[in-house]
Amino acid sequence: MLSEFAFVGVLVIFATMLPVAGLAVAWLIRPKKPNPIKQSTYECGIKTRGETWVQFRACYYVFALLFVVFDVEAAFLLPWAVAYQQLALYAVIEAIIFVAILALALIYAWRKGALRWI
Amino acid sequence: MEALIQWLVMTFPPLSEGLARFIVYVLYSAVLAFVAPVIIVVAYTYMERKVLARIQDRIGPNRAGPLGIFQGFADAIKMLTKEDVTPASADRIVFNLAPILATIAAILVFAVLPVAPGVIGADLQAGILYVVAIGALSEVAALMAGWSSNNKFALLGTFRAVAQLIAYEIPIVLAILAVVVATGSMQMSAIVAAQDIPFAVVLPVAFLIFLIASIAEIGRCPFDLLEAESEIVAGFHVEYSGMKFAFFFIGEYMHLFASAGVATTLFLGGWRGPFAGPDSLLGVLLGFVYFVIKTTAIIWVMMWVRGTLFRIRIDHLLDFAWKFLVPLGLILLVTVAIALKLPVLSTFVLRWVALLVANVMTALLMVIAVVALARRSRSAALREVAGIEY
Numbered sequence: 334m335l336s337e338f339a340f341v342g343v344l345v346i347f348a349t350m351l352p353v354a355g356l357a358v359a360w361l362i363r364p365k366k367p368n369p370i371k372q373s374t375y376e377c378g379i380k381t382r383g384e385t386w387v388q389f390r391a392c393y394y395v396f397a398l399l400f401v402v403f404d405v406e407a408a409f410l411l412p413w414a415v416a417y418q419q420l421a422l423y424a425v426i427e428a429i430i431f432v433a434i435l436a437l438a439l440i441y442a443w444r445k446g447a448l449r450w451i
Numbered sequence: 452m453e454a455l456i457q458w459l460v461m462t463f464p465p466l467s468e469g470l471a472r473f474i475v476y477v478l479y480s481a482v483l484a485f486v487a488p489v490i491i492v493v494a495y496t497y498m499e500r501k502v503l504a505r506i507q508d509r510i511g512p513n514r515a516g517p518l519g520i521f522q523g524f525a526d527a528i529k530m531l532t533k534e535d536v537t538p539a540s541a542d543r544i545v546f547n548l549a550p551i552l553a554t555i556a557a558i559l560v561f562a563v564l565p566v567a568p569g570v571i572g573a574d575l576q577a578g579i580l581y582v583v584a585i586g587a588l589s590e591v592a593a594l595m596a597g598w599s600s601n602n603k604f605a606l607l608g609t610f611r612a613v614a615q616l617i618a619y620e621i622p623i624v625l626a627i628l629a630v631v632v633a634t635g636s637m638q639m640s641a642i643v644a645a646q647d648i649p650f651a652v653v654l655p656v657a658f659l660i661f662l663i664a665s666i667a668e669i670g671r672c673p674f675d676l677l678e679a680e681s682e683i684v685a686g687f688h689v690e691y692s693g694m695k696f697a698f699f700f701i702g703e704y705m706h707l708f709a710s711a712g713v714a715t716t717l718f719l720g721g722w723r724g725p726f727a728g729p730d731s732l733l734g735v736l737l738g739f740v741y742f743v744i745k746t747t748a749i750i751w752v753m754m755w756v757r758g759t760l761f762r763i764r765i766d767h768l769l770d771f772a773w774k775f776l777v778p779l780g781l782i783l784l785v786t787v788a789i790a791l792k793l794p795v796l797s798t799f800v801l802r803w804v805a806l807l808v809a810n811v812m813t814a815l816l817m818v819i820a821v822v823a824l825a826r827r828s829r830s831a832a833l834r835e836v837a838g839i840e841y
Contacts, residue, residue, distance in 0.1 A: 340573035341562050341581075343476045347484035348558040352551040352698050355531075359694035364534045372539040374602050375689055393610050396769070400617040403777065407624040410784070411580060414631040417788070425788050436781055439773070448773050450614070450766040 395447045399439075406435045452479075454569050454729065479572060483561045488554075492704045493523030498747075499754050506758035530697035538601060538690050545599035550691065550698035553592035557705035559585045564712045565639050565721050567739035568729035578639035579627050582713055583620070586668060589706060590616045596699070597687030608686030611676060611765050618772035619667035619674075625780030626661040629654055629787045630717045633806060643721035651718040653803045656783050656810040658718045660776055665710040666753055667772070669703060673760040674768055711749040712742070719745045779817050786813050 413420075413428050442448060452475060459471040466474075497512070497520060504511030512519035537546065562572040563581055575581050590613055597609025631637055633654065634645040651658040667674040676686075688699050715721055722738030729735065763771070790809035791802065 334576070337573055337575050339472075340476050340480070341559065341575075344480045344483060344559060344562045344572065345555065347477075347480040348555045349551070351484050351488060351558070352554045355698065356547075356551070356694055359531050359535065362532055363693055364532075366534065367536070369539065371536050374538050374540060374600075375604070389606075389610060393614060396614050397617065399773070400621065403621045404624070407621065407628065410628055411631065411637070414628050415635065415637055417632045417791070418635040422792050425792050428788065429785050432781055432785055436778070439777065443774065448770065450769050 392450060395442075396450075399442055399447065402438060403435065406431075452570060452572070452574075476572075479570075483572065484558055487561065488558065488701055488705055491708045492701050493527075495704050495708065495750060496523050496526065498750070499757075502751065502754045503758045506755070527697070530694055530700075533693040535693040535695060536690075540601045541690060542599035542601065545595050546690075547695070549592050549596035549599065550695040550702070552595065553589055553702035554698045554705070556585055556588035556592060557702040557709060559588070560706075560709035560713070563639050564709070565643050565716060566712070566742050567722050567735045568727060569735060570739070571640055574638060574640050577637045579631065579637045579642070579713075579717070582709075583624055583627065586620065586623070589702065592702070593687055596691070600687070600690040602690055605687050605689050608689070612670070612687055615670075615674065615676070615765070615768055615772075616668060618769050619664040619776070622660050622664040622772065622776035622780045623668065625777070625784055626657040626664070627717065628784055629657040629780075632784070632787055632791065639716055639721075643716055643723060646720040646723060648803055649718060649720040649723075653806045654718070654787070654810055655807075656779070656814050657787075658714075660780055660783070661714055661718065662749070662752070664772075664776060665714060666756060667768070669706050669710055671703075671707070671753060672757040673763050676762060676765050676768065707750060707753065708746065711746045711753070714749050715742060715745040719749070721745075775817075775821070779813070782816070783810070783813050786810070 409431070410428065413424070417425075456468065456471045456475050459475065460466055460468050463471075500522065501511040501519075512522040515521040515525045537543070560582055563575055563578040565571040565574075593612045593616065594609055597605040597612065600606075630642065630650055633650065634642050636642065636645075688696060691699065722742040724737065724741035727734050727738035727741055729738075786809040787806060790805045793805060
């Protein structure tokens with residue numbers, strides 16, 4: 334089964350060559366005149382103050398966490414979906430219960446205000 | 452692919468099968484990695500500018516060559532010769548790697564697209580899962596770009612970009628799940644083979660969810676808050692100029708074509724059409740033509756949507772994903788699963804009719820729910836603000 338990915342391996346090598354070749358051609362052709370004003374950080378004309386790499390707010394983490402939950406759910410539902418046509422109705426009911434539990438999780442997060450982007 | 456390899460082995464006796472396979476893979480990879488990006492970017496940037504211009508009642512590029520068809524090449528030359536201003540305080544390695552990764556991620560999706568009958572790079576058994584996984588790779592590129600720029604605008608843009616991209620990945624996976632349930636396999640060629648009736652007719656709600664979520668995944672208007680010039684000054688690629696910026700651009704258009712290609716394969720029947728089949732060379736070429744036509748039609752619809760709708764605010768965007776598309780996707784999955792297991796499905800036609808009825812019922816249910824909730828919240832707001840009983 335690993336041999337299925339042989340083409341992907343070859344494509345990765347070629348796909349890496351394209352941007353590297355493009356950037357190399359650009360490096361040969363483009364002008365190079367750096368000066369400190371040009372290379373300062375862009376902030377609409379004024380000088381930036383303070384560190385940029387600060388701690389970021391917790392709401393981003395909550396969205397990422399919710400994404401992980403639903404992504405894992407989808408990852409579990411994929412084999413079920415592939416084997417669906419050989420399964421009995423009982424397996425469908427089980428999957429519906431699984432989806433319902435996770436839908437409850439979404440409703441809980443919704444009511445708790447976790448889905449608000451502040 | 453297999454047919455071509457067998458033909459090579461038969462025509463040139465000194466070639467072993469492994470070597471023939473290697474040669475075919477290298478040739479097809481070279482076409483996908485070097486020829487396809489150039490053609491796609493040049494053709495579709497020109498098409499986009501012309502389509503948007505006509506929607507906005509103007510002409511579009513018409514200077515660079517007859518009817519402006521060399522505009523793409525002119526843009527490429529411009530990008531190549533621009534100076535690459537790197538901020539002095541940026542993280543160099545990650546800063547340089549981000550556009551490379553964005554382009555690689557966009558090109559890798561083409562490996563599983565069945566562009567013609569029998570022509571598919573790698574007919575993976577988990578083809579559609581591979582597509583979803585590579586889509587996640589482009590999010591990493593966006594994160595790398597914004598974080599390494601050492602710029603507060605870029606950082607904010609990155610956070611919003613990642614929040615948007617992960618929010619819209621779930622509806623895509625749920626729509627794909629509906630298709631996999633109807634097909635019984637994740638292999639792209641099996642999905643194309645199962646579409647005697649295109650799934651866009653049978654699973655319209657899944658098709659709409661996939662289209663809308665794809666437009667959001669690519670980062671196009673109406674979901675292009677991440678890179679909107681007037682909103683966040685080009686978002687996570689504000690510090691990029693020259694060829695590196697061009698590679699983000701190329702990555703976006705490749706991603707556009709790849710998403711439209713996946714939508715064509717999953718919902719419009721891929722390369723299927725009259726007289727297209729793997730038996731003759733004419734059939735293969737016709738299949739390729741049908742694939743390109745269908746993909747271009749989907750891209751045209753995406754450009755049409757871009758020219759018509761306004762940009763959506765970040766919190767509305769995320770609400771739309773988490774509070775509408777994800778519940779809709781889950782309800783769709785449940786109804787499709789129940790509809791396909793009903794004992795009434797003795798014939799082939801009734802199966803697809805049951806799916807269609809399930810989809811329409813799901814759509815009606817969601818519309819009624821949204822209208823009722825909106826009416827309730829609007830009357831609550833009116834009551835609070837002006838004392839009006841609505």
